[in-house]
Amino acid sequence: MDVLDVARWQFGITTVYHFLMVPLTIGLSIVVAIMQTAWVVTGKRHYLAMTKFWGKLMLVNFAMGVVTGIVQEFQFGMAWSSYSKFVGDVFGAPLAMEGLVAFMVESTFLGLWIFGWERLPKRVHLACIWAASLASTVSAYFILSANSWMQHPVGIEFVDGKPRLNSIWALLTNNTALAAFPHTVAGGFAVAGTFLVGISAWHLWRKHRDSSAEDPDRRVWSSSLKLGAWIGMISFAAVALTGDAQGKLMFEQQPMKMAAAEALCHTEAPASFSVFAYGDVSRQDCENVKSITVPALLSFLAHNDFSTEVKGVGDLIHQYQAKYGSNYPVDPKLGELSGKPIDYVPVLPVTYWGFRFMIGFGGIAAAAALLALWLTRRGRIPRTKWFPRLALLSIATPFLANSFGWIFTEMGRQPFVVVPNPSGVDGVWMYTAQAVSSGVSVGEMLTSLIALTTVYGVLAVVEVYLLVRYARAGVAGVMPPPTDTEKSEDVLAFAY
Structure with a gap:
């Protein structure tokens, strides 16, 4: 194992871990803002309880996301300094915007929201959570703009062997970023929706099991469950639509990634979509691979028709060699790879199965949301043990779908860290x-x-412990009943 392999493992582990927090923060922060809006407009107690309960879990996740995200910047300078020098003139603008504009607004207004309960006017306090949640979404856009430039470089000129940004507008309106942003935000809402469903289903079942009396907080959990299920259903539909748009761009911009996603070793016209493959997909000739396929579907996903030719790995290797060279440059910095042949094919098992795990876990989460809506229709509460257990397990599925999606996106562009346009x-x-x-x-x-x-x-253990602890505490953990002689304390403001 050389430095490159270890550096890639390090960046992969820390980045995937960090990205577990990102979609939940994006989706849940906006959902909490919606809940507080409902409370301000209607004055109903259960909306306030929903805001404080889910807001507390959101803040725990946000704090962990900030801590783990800081490490990414250090890694650029410590483990990937050559990369930082190459992209520095381009990445300076979007990352500065993310830090100075989006993250500063997000953290400032989130602080005002945390400590502003009963100190700020209701509508001003509501504006704080909306400002923080929308800034979180804008922050994601700037990060995605930088990542999308790595997938599809635009808005630059080549000066002294390095790209130099000459149009920030071209970078921010990169069609790759415009496709990735709604897909990522939809994935964030999918995570938030399933999160609501799982925890709410468990509370509904626990309250029904422990007591035959009417639970005063039942409306909190039933409303949260239905809201989460509807968010889940709508967001999964949005994920599918935006994913289709990304697939068509991938066909144009990174054809090798598309071929690797399907383990398509030979050019086909029309091209079939592989539902499931068995055999040795790691071999580039695919001689031992057998697939269950849907005829012509890959052509449709690539170009909106059922006849488009999709290049296979074998033909693309020759095209890449002709355009970008057959061997690495002779450079001592490349170590053992200096002057060696370039392998333009990503790791096929990772790209093929990563793509399917992304779709599969997303589909399971969507099915769980639909099941939750069906079982709780007309105010019903499922009495069986399997439903809350299934709902809790389903929380993991959109997290896994997001993670496998990013693994596929990043691994599929290899051997490039900045893919040629x-x-x-x-x-x-x-x-x-x-x-x-x-x-x-x-x-x-x-x-x-x-x-x-x-x-x-260690941080993973701490976060899971805190989330489980506060989730189990329920509404009483954020809104304890007031005594006869004193006003109820604002638990959320002093909890962090």
């Missing part, structure tokens, strides 16, 4: 092997990998 400026690409820091040893990289993985493991 087929119609863009010649020479603007970077191999992953060129991006890693040259002055870092294997031992140093392994030490940081072990240290960060250990710290992240």
Whole structure:
């Protein structure tokens, strides 16, 4: 194992872990803002209870997201300094916007929201959570703009061997970013919806099991469950539609990624969509692979018709070699890869199964949301044990779908860290092997990998503990009943 392999494992572990928090923060913050809006407009207690309960869980997740996200910036300089030098003139603008505009607004107004209960006027306090939640979404857009530039470089000129940004507007309106943003936000709402369904279903079942008396907080959980289920259903439909748009861009911009997603080793016209494959998908000739397919569906996903030709891995290898070279440059910084042949094919088992796990877990989450709506129709409460257990387990499915989606997106572009734009400026690409820091040893990289993985493991235990603790506490954990002689304290404001 060399420095490049360890650096990739380190970045993959820390980034996937961090991205577990991102979609929940994006989706849940807006959902909490909607709940508080309903309370301000109607004055109904159960909307206030929903706002405080789900807001508390959102804040725990937000705090962990901030802590784990900071490490990403350090890694750019420590493990990927060559990459940072190459993209620095481009990434400076969107990352500065994310930090100075979006994150500063988000953290400022979130602080006002946390400590502003019963101190700020209701509508001003409501505006704070809306400002924080929308800033969180805008923050995601700036990050996605930077990532989308790596997938499809635009708005630059090539100066002294490095890309230089000459149009921030072109970067921010990159069609790759415009497709990725709604897909990511929809994924965030899918996570939030399933989160609401799982915890609410458990509380409804627990209250019904423990007592035959009417639960005063039953409306909190039933309303949360239905809201979560509807959010889940709508967001999963949005995920499918936006994912289709991304697939068509992938066909144009990164044809090797599309071929790898299907383990399509030979060009087909029309091209079939592989539902399930068995055999050795790691071989680039696919001689031992058998697939259950849907005829012509891949052609439709690629180009909206049922006859388009989709290039296979074998033909694309020759095209890539002709355009970008057959061998790595002779450069001591590349180590063992200096002057060696370039493997333009991503790891097929990772891309093929990552794509299917993304779709599969998303489908399971959508089915769970639909089941929740059906079982709780007309105010019914399921009396069986399997439903709350299934609902709790389903919380993991959209998280897994998001994670596998990102793994597929990033692994599918290999061996590039900056993918060449087929119609863009010649020479603007970077191999992953060129991006890693040259002055870092294997031992140093392994030490940081072990240290960060250990710290992240501890943080995972802490976050799960806090989320479970506050989720189990229910409404009483954020709105304890007032005594006869004193006013109820604002639990949310002093909990953090």
